[in-house]
Amino acid sequence: MKAMEIFYEISRDPYAYARKWKNQTGKKAVGYFCSYTPEELISGTGALPLRIFGTREHITCADSHLQSYCCSLVRGGLEDALTGRLAFLDGTVFPHTCDSIQRLSDIWRLNAGFPFHIDVILPVKLDTESARTYLLDVFHKFRRELEQELGPISDEKLSETIRLYNNIRRLLEEIYLMRSANPAVISGRDVYAVVKSAMVMDRNDLYGALRKTVDALKKESPAADNSKRIVLAGGVCNHPDIYSHLEKAGARVVWDELCTGTRYFEGMADESGDPVAALAQRYADRIVCPAKHCGADKRGRNLVDIVKNHQAQGVIFLILKFCDPHSFDYPYMKEYLDKKNIPSMLLELEEQLPAEGQLATRFESFIEML
Amino acid sequence: MSGEKIIKNPEPEARDIKSVKRMKEIMTNYYIEAKTAKDQNKMVAWITSGGPVEPLIAMDVIPVYPENYGAMIGASHMAVQLCEIAEQMGYSRDLCGYARSDIAASATGGGPIPGGLPRPDFLVCCNNICGTVLKWYEVLARYFKVPLFIYDTPFIHTEFSEEAKKYVRQQTLEYTQFLEEQTGKKADYGRLEEVGRLSVQAMRLWQKVLDTCMHKPAPMTAFDAFFHLALIVTLRGKQVVIDYYSELLDELNDRIARGIGMIPNEKYRLLWDNLPVWFKTRWLSNKFASHDAALVASTYTNAWSSTVDLIDENDLAGSLGIASSSIYINVSIDKMLAELGTMIKKYEVDGLVMHSNRSCKPYSLGQYDIQKMVMKEFDIPALIIEADQVDERNFSESQIETRIDAFMETIKSKKR
Incomplete structure (x- = not known):
């Protein structure tokens, strides 16, 4: 599909895109980790928010700062910062997430040397009044700190940005819903x-590009095939090959609960009223990532609901090796699925995927039993 | 270190700390009391080691520490077996060894205490030590089907913001309300103040105990402190802690007066960073002693007294959260470096030994940077050993021995 070309180009080399964007617009770019970054505040200053995924190859610098027991996301991100691949960034933002990102922020601040470094120290629980108040306070503080670095953000501009982001989220959701159908x-x-x-x-x-994609998809009506319906659960998936392997093995992903998926776009921010409060509210209401607390089993119940709502036949957990929050949630989420007779498998992701043949065999044997 | 007098070398028995026996009695009584809580109509709360325990003591709830149990499991060489059970339950081998051991012990009643720890009536989790406890206590909340209170202490990278201070103060009030709901009793603020005073007194005494190691030779080592630490962790706020540490302090001062050091011929003084390697404390202690090196202090044992000045005895509710948030591993590595610098000077150490602990990411990630900064800023050698607080599968004795020997050679040549 023609509309897809731009997405392939950007996802293959996001840094090249951002550098080009900076040259063309003369504006600034801000790197961030984690889906808990309120991107609207960054966009509201006119800067480009850019999620850092990090390299998965040829680690040469990061290993002298990080032990072996730290995940590939942290290692790859630091590697890109230390080797200068992120030198085009005007600043970086670290929302508080897990123990590893928390220390990465320190190492980054002391070694990477970007023009600014902002820690957004979010609450870890989101299910109490005082935590939500603190979350709002933190977003106000983040806004003040960003304004110091990048110039003022007017409420009007912020509200307009929120509307834009909501429209983007609606289109992403529409693509997901069309795929589920x-x-x-x-x-x-x-x-x-x-x-x-x-x-x-x-x-x-x-x-604009999403609009075109959705319009183009609406015109497509391929015959449904017999592929099994799969849900992906976990954190960050930066391995596009997984999808082709799955499709070859006779399954298609119909939904996910990934940071690089629904966790990015689910939940709308209120378009009326105080814009910062609307942003805080969105994060407070959204299904949590496992590094945040909102009841002891909300994610597990939500995963079962997702499977039901999208008539999925199985779940594949994609968990980065050394990711503590996800690894702690895996056993009970699997148990919740087991109780409903929903088959699942766990794929622990390292820098590199398992050899192609090995992965194909694992996927095939899982999909066969669905 | 020049001009020190050579200490005569007492027999090993003479160097044993006599108070140890009393300490064991106190801990045994504590666990008996906790195991028989129901008979005394008392409630049991499981709480994290850095959590604000004073309100529990003030409300007559018995606090139980899964982390202390984790240390006992590690020291009794029972961790691997329990960790493997947790791994069969689906918990990754890369997760914290305390969490894996405790989750398995909860499910099986295993570990050194027959039948395991007494069941909790509710749980209190303070994330000032790590994000792992949050996930671990969620597991416990689902398993025991009991209420969980989370005391959230925002991490301090470059500042402790006013917003965060307000948030932790508010949580102390919520914590009190939670305890009132759980116990069905009204909070007694007079009693809380009294407990707070005892807690502060205990922390100051603990610091004095640790400070005896400023003396050369040190009357005890960090390995002894790891053992005596159990009381300040589990029973602070109770008179018995004060009585015990006073007794211990007297004994240590007496040793100083008589010139008895823990290491027969102390020539080198080292600082330990991170949790102990519970299953190898004796081996490590002997290894360093064989080089005439004493580990005279540790960032770990210091963590239960270093924030004492932040506690306002007249406003415990207002200051408890501030102190809890400010502990050593809830701050950035540059702030840790500053604290290390203070300890390096205070205890006059010749080198730093850092335990890179697979079980503890917030304590361990960043150590490579700290190591470089310590060597540069304080001009002392710093060693990193890769190990684990309890999981013996993550310990390579021969490799670690070689590294310690090489490190000690560096220190010796530097002091020559």
Whole structure:
């Protein structure tokens, strides 16, 4: 599909896109980790928010700062910062997430040397009044700190940005819903390219490109195939090959609960009233990532609901090796699925995927039993 | 270190700390009391080691520490077996060894205490030590089907913001309300103040105990402190802690007066960073002693007294959260470096030994940077050993021995 080309180009080399964008616009780019970054505040200053995924190859510098027991996301991100691949960034933002990102922020601040470094120290629980108040206070503080670095953000501009982001989220959700209705309409690789680009691309251009994609998809009506329906659960998936392997093995992804998926776009911010409060409210209401607390089993119940709502036949957990929050949640989430007779498998992701043949065999034997 | 007098070398028995026996009695009584809580109509709360325990003591709830149990499991060489059970339950081998051991012990009643720890009536989790406890206590909340209170202490990278201070103060009030709901009793603020005073007194005494190691030779080592630490962790706020540490302090001062050091011929003084390697404390202690090196202090044992000045005895509710948030591993590595610098000077150490602990990411990630900064700013050698607080599968004795020997050679040549 022609509309997809731009997404492939960006997702293959997000840094090249951002550098080009900076040259063309003369504006600034801000790197961030984690879906808990209120991107609207960054966009509101006119800067480009860009999620850092990090390299998965040829680690040469990061190993002298990080032990072996730290995840590939942290290591790859630091490697890109230390080797200068992120030198085009005007600043970086670290929302508080897990123990590893927390220390990465320190190492980054002391070694990477970007013009500014902002820690957004979010609450870890989101289910009490005082935590939500603190979350709002933190977002106000983040706004003040960003304004110091990048210039003022007016409430009008922020509200307009919130509307833009909501429209983007609606389109992303529409793509997901179309795929759930007929998984043959778009490949998993395509969706991956779209979502990854969404965290990088100029958000106005993104809106236009998504609009075109949705319109084009609406015209497609491929015959539904017999593929099994799969849900992906976990954190960050930066391995587009997984989708082709799955499709070859006879399954298609119909939904996910990934940071590089629904966790990025689910939940709208209120378009009326105080814009910062609307942003805080969105995060307080959204299904949590496992590094945040909102009841002891909300994610497990939510996963069962997702499987039901999208008539999925199985779940594949994609968990980065050394990711503590996800690894702690895996056993009970699997148990919740087991109780409903929903088959699942766990794939622990390292820098590199397992050898192609090995992965194909694992996927095939799982999909056969569905 | 020049001009020190050579200490005569007492027999090993003479160097044993006599108070140890009393300490064991106190801990045994504490666990008996906790195991028989129901008979005394008392409630049991499981709480994290850095959590604000004073309100529990003030409301007559018995606090139980899964982390202390984790240390006992590690020291009794029972961790691997329990960790493997947790791994069969689906918990990754890369997760914290305390969490894996405790989750398995909860499910099986295993570990050194027959039948395991007494069941909790509710849980209190303070994330000032890590994000792991949050996930671990969620597991416990689902398993025991009991209420969980989370005391959230925002991490301090470059500042402790006013917003965060307000948030933790508010949580102390919520914590009190939670305890009132759980116990069905009204909070007694007079009693809380009294407990707070005892707690502060205990922390100051603990610091004095640790400070005896400023003396050369040190009357005890960090390995002894790891053992005596159990009381300040589990029973602070109770008179018995004060009585015990006073007794211990007297004994240590007496040793100083008589010139008895823990290491027969102390020539080198080292600082330990991170949790102990519970299953190898004796081996490590002997290894360093064989080089005439004493580990005279540790960032770990210091963590239960270093924030004492932040506690306002007249406003415990207002200051408890501030102190809890400010502990050593809830701050950035540059702030840790500053604290290390203070300890390096105070205890006059010749080198730093950092335990890179697979079980504890917030304590360990960043150590490579700290190591470089310590060597540069304080001009002392710093060693990193890769190990684990309890999981013996993550310990390579021969490799660590070689590294310690090489490190000690560096220190010796530097002091020559």
